[in-house]
Amino acid sequence: MDEEVDDLQERIEELREKLHYHNRRYHVYDDPVISDAEYDEMMQELKELERRHPRFQDPNSPTRRVGGEPLDEFEKVEHSQRMLSLDNAFDDDDLYDFADRIERRLDSHKIKEEPDYVIEHKVDGLAVILRYRDGRLELAATRGDGSVGENVTANIKTIPSVPLRLSRPADIEIRGEVFMPEDEFEEMNRRRLEEDKNLFANPRNAAAGSVRQLDPSIAAERPLDFLAYSLLETSADNFDRHVKAMEFMKKLGFKTNQYWRKDSVEKAAVLCWEWTEKRNQLNYEIDGMVIKVDQLALREVLGSTSSSPRWAIAYKFPAQQKSTRVKDIVVSVGRTGALTPNAILEPVDIDGSTVSRATLHNEDEIERKDVRIGDRVIIQKAGDIIPEVVRVIKEERNGGEAKFNMPECCPSCGSEVSRDPDEAVLRCSNAACPAQLRESILHFVSREAMNIEGIGPSLVDRMMEAKLVEDYGDLYYLEKDELIRLERVASKSADNILQAIKESKNREFDRLIYALGIRHVGSRTAALICEHFNSLERIKKAGVEDLKEIDEVGPVIARSVADFFEREKNQEILQKLKDAGLPTEMKEQSDSDNLEDLRFVLTGRLDDFTRQEASEAIEQRGGRVTSSVSGRTDYLVAGENPGSKLDEARERDVTVLNEDEFLNILSEKEGD
Structure with missing residues (x-):
């Protein structure tokens, strides 16, 4: 009997290995070596064996591509490394400035090595991270706010080009882009039209919406694809260049972008212009090119700002322009009281999305461009994101166009508006203006601020109309019975909203200061203020000179x-926020700075720490955690299955700590 069981398990594993291999040949390398019928025959045999012998089920079996049971909600996942955004370049000068900044920073560190640049497509999809343990897919998560994303593992497993099991055992974490090929997108929309379903606006939205479905079987039906573009961590090998890491990922079974080039920044500028013209030849959407330093040691030196790596930049393609007609001009009021005129347009398609509204910025811009109601205008997406009016086609005027004048009173509350001599905008003078309060609440709950999911414009409108909230402080005193009395808020939704509000109390102090919506204070400035004063009381007492x-x-x-x-x-x-239990001071840091300026590399699995916890413990004591071993590394902390970083540390005579020795160092610093 035992032999029969062993033979059965061996056959199941054999089928899985073969199907994983043929999946890679077909979906990653585009080079199948068996027919569809042969593949289907093996798949059917495996399905039948797993059905008859459920004890041999494996969550990473090729049969699980069809999706599992619907999820109640997405679990929040903290990223091992923060996902930063890229700075943008819009022309050759921006690229050369980027290269000059790199050169100056390397010179300041007395580094003579010339950087090599890798130029890649900027695929317009949804960024995700994939985490593998012992070669098996353990976790997939969205970008989220950069620090915390959503666990979408069940949906990502349905994508054929995502390996469920790698070609060799390894602990690895990568980043990549989920996207939808354009021909598949068009075919999907054709079928939806026949079925009388709503059409997707563009492939990017379709891909993002598919990944964030609570029912994985829906994601399984969508034609999603995946490209890996960055290797974050691996226990298998150590690399000194990005291109070597890309080659390694491909060997493991990941699809990577075949259109990349390693060259000078001058050649990068040429390639950006070439792909501006050739982008429509691709079967997937790109909205620019990414230029990044190849050498990982140089990336380490260059570092990052609070929001972007200094070693990479995104070259954004020139905005696509279309003509349409201005049906009306309306004025919106922002959270700082600024009155912004917006053109209401006859809908027009730009880069796959329908645009029916565009900003006119301010009164001076309307006068400078001479925009009138009824005008035919050229519009574009600024940075491929915000629609704006570029110019008026004055030769098409027929005399029926109407000039527009900015209002003398706030369109929301009727209060007087005024204009500072040093500014181009009109502002409402009423701090209690409903429109300002609405926008301030939306800013407070936004992902970059307190990240309170489930509260959007529609719900804020309904809460304000029902007088449940007058400001963002009132959010923390909402009751379930109040919420469920609102239209379209069921019991489960109310529970989720209240839970999200409760969880927001655990945000960092600097995010609260940013969430307050103080004019001119962005997230970086908020962090600087908090670091300087440490507490809300000290900030409140600070004068201008302080x-x-x-x-x-x-x-x-x-x-x-x-x-x-x-x-x-x-x-x-x-006071409402303080009474509700929100953070009013910086988290207490370790008094010890004896790790200051020391560089650590972490490798392998630790028993008492996650990678994030170990990194935070080091940074709280003044140390720095880097991803690769170099001549500047002071300590390598080696857990279980450390990989080649351990060998490199020994070659460079870097002190290696096991987990007990690492704990001793941390304990010593706490006791100093």
């Missing part, structure tokens, strides 16, 4: 911050 002592905080920002905390209404809201 604030100006902070690097990057000038007189305009300082005055704006001081004014915000002087207002009685804001003080009332801050």
